[in-house]
Amino acid sequence: MxxxxxxxxxxxxxxxxxxxxxxxxxxxxxxxxxxxxxxxxxxxxxxxxxxxxxxxxxxxxxxxxxxxxxxxxxxxxxxxxxxxxxxxxxxxxxxxxxxSAYRYLLFQLSEDITEDELKSFKFLLGKELPKCRLNPKTTMLDIFIEMEKKGILGEDNLSILKSLCAEINISLLKRIEEYELNLLGEEEMLIIEEQRHSTGGPEAHTKWLASSVAPDSPGSWNESSQLEAYKMTSRPRGVCLILNNHNFAKAREAVPEPKNMKDRNGTDVDAAALRRVFSKLHFTIAEYRDLTAEEIRKTVNIYRCEDHKDKDCFVCCILSHGKKGIIYGVDGQEIPIQELTTSFTGQNCHSLAGKPKVFFVQACQGDACQKGVTIETDSGEQDSSVETDARFQLDCIPSEADFLLGMATLQDYVSYRSPRQGTWYIQALCQHLEYSCPRGEDILTILTAVNQEVSRKSCKPNAEKQMPQPSFTLRKKLIFPVN
The missing domain is CATH 1.10.533.10 (Death Domain, Fas)
Incomplete structure (x- = not known):
């Protein structure tokens, strides 16, 4: 041929x-x-x-x-x-x-590492690798090759790489641990699972086995726990509504112009990650792109009126520009977050009464930080003034039970978004959901880990930080089984 x-x-x-x-x-x-x-x-x-x-x-x-x-x-x-x-x-x-799975793992890690994290690797390896090999043009793949040449990295020699990842980005470490678990045979997995149940220690890294939990006994996720868990056995679990605003040309064309809002480049990376993760968690995905404020209201109303009686949960992910307690439609018009969350109270959506309603909001809540060079903020603002609006946290989430609101950032502060890699918050959220849900961890534990990871990041040149904040009125543990 x-x-x-x-x-x-x-x-x-x-x-x-x-x-x-x-x-x-x-x-x-x-x-x-x-x-x-x-x-x-x-x-x-x-x-x-x-x-x-x-x-x-x-x-x-x-x-x-x-x-x-x-x-x-x-x-x-x-x-x-x-x-x-x-x-x-x-x-x-x-x-x-x-x-090889090993070589593909390293390639995937290199794809996920940010410029700041690459600099951290170079710094921490300064004594191990020749300085001539750690110049500004050195890529993460180059570093892996140099580590292999030095004999400090190999298919059966991942300890140094794991310790570096633990220092720089815990989600990278978790990717390596998942790779190691996938190499284990079924018998070895069962042995580790037995050890985990007998010791209860965190050192036994393994996938949670759904077969060990009776499907209709949510209170038995953890024998030592006194908290009941929400029922999460329906297929599908419920709807995951994604409101993804990217193109803000309508806002820029408005007269008078409400905000000089840039397009949210990188938001599609977040939306793809959310689709992937919540599909694995057995949610039906409903994504809407570039909605005006009125279109967002109409879309939310559609799902408010939907019959959720055969579903166990409702998730809504909002990706847009915002300010304190507010998100923007692509026309630059404001919508209070409280208006959206309150639509799903038991009084307004009877079929979700007593069931968890989860909202993740990726949007700025002020302008307390300056922008970086390659990182954009999700405020839509072009100045660096600090707003002095009233506190929003107590008003955004309904006083009624069974709500969880995950905000990308604290009041008054910006949140950061990479045009290539998505936002710090949503990417960390998806990585930790993907890693921790199979292990049976509850959502508040997962969000605490997300807080830790995002808080470690910094935006150059002034090393600004971001701190997410969850608010909730949950009455039980919220766990998303993968099986």
Missing amino acids: EFPRQRLLVVSEELDEAELAALKFLSLEHVPMRKLEAIRKAQDFFEALQEKGMMEAGNLSFLKELLYRISRMDLLAAQLGCSREEMERELQIPGRARV
Whole structure:
């Protein structure tokens, strides 16, 4: 079969420098490091794969996997005739994946690390790695390679990397722990589970086994706990309503202009994370994008009037600009958060009475911080004045029981959003939900961990901080089982 050189040429021309570096890194188990280090062009990389028998006429499976791993689905489909779904099915077959789980883990970690976190890694590794290898152009993949050369990182040698991640970003550590758990066999998992139940200690990192809990006995999640848990057994659990405001052109065009509001670049990264996590938690996802204030009211009213009697919970995630106690529609008009939460009280939504109503709000609540260079705020403001409005926390959440309101930030303060990686709060929230829900942790424990992670971050150049704040009138433990 003739080798598809023309298609490979197109692929090589489409790959940028960072993507080529990623492909080389993912191929380190198959092509010697010395040879890969000398490669500067994608065409030379393809030739190296051919020399090692990793790419042949009629067999481009490894190249397909590489493009899938770096999320170049466009090239995978257009040039190699393979879809995301086909690759997902293919890689589920034992032995088909050629990129090792270890190498893919490192690549995923490198994708999630921020510029500030990269600087922290360089600083902490200053005594371990040559200074010439830790220059401003050094990427996280470069650091991993240097650590491997030094012998302080390997498939069976993750301890130093784990200690670094524990210092810099706990969610990175949790990703490594999940990888380690996935390597364990079923028998080993059961042994660890038994040890966890017998000792009750936090050291036994394992997935929570749903089979150990009777489905209709919510009070038995933890034998030592005196608190009952909300029933959470319906399928689906309920609706997860996502109100995602990105384009604020209508607000900027308004006369008089209410706020000089920038578009919220990066919000779609948050929305995707929320969709992924709450789908895994068995919620029906309903996402609405770029709604005016009136459209938000109408949308909320639709779900207020919906019959939730066969559901156990309701979740609403709001991603927008805001100020104290307020979120904005894309037309720049204000909506009190209290108006939205109060719509779902037992009096206004009878079928949710006695059931948990959860709201996560990603929006600024003031302007007490200045903006960073590559980080934007979700205030929509262009000045740095501090508002002096009345306190909002007691008014935003209804006095009625069974509500949880998770705010991205404290009153008077901005919250931060990366145009590439999403907001600090929503990304931390989704990571901790994904990690902790399978372990049976309740939502308040999870939100405490989110507080800790977000509070550790800082926005350069003035090292501003962000502190989320949950408010609640929950009467029971709120736990989202994954099974």
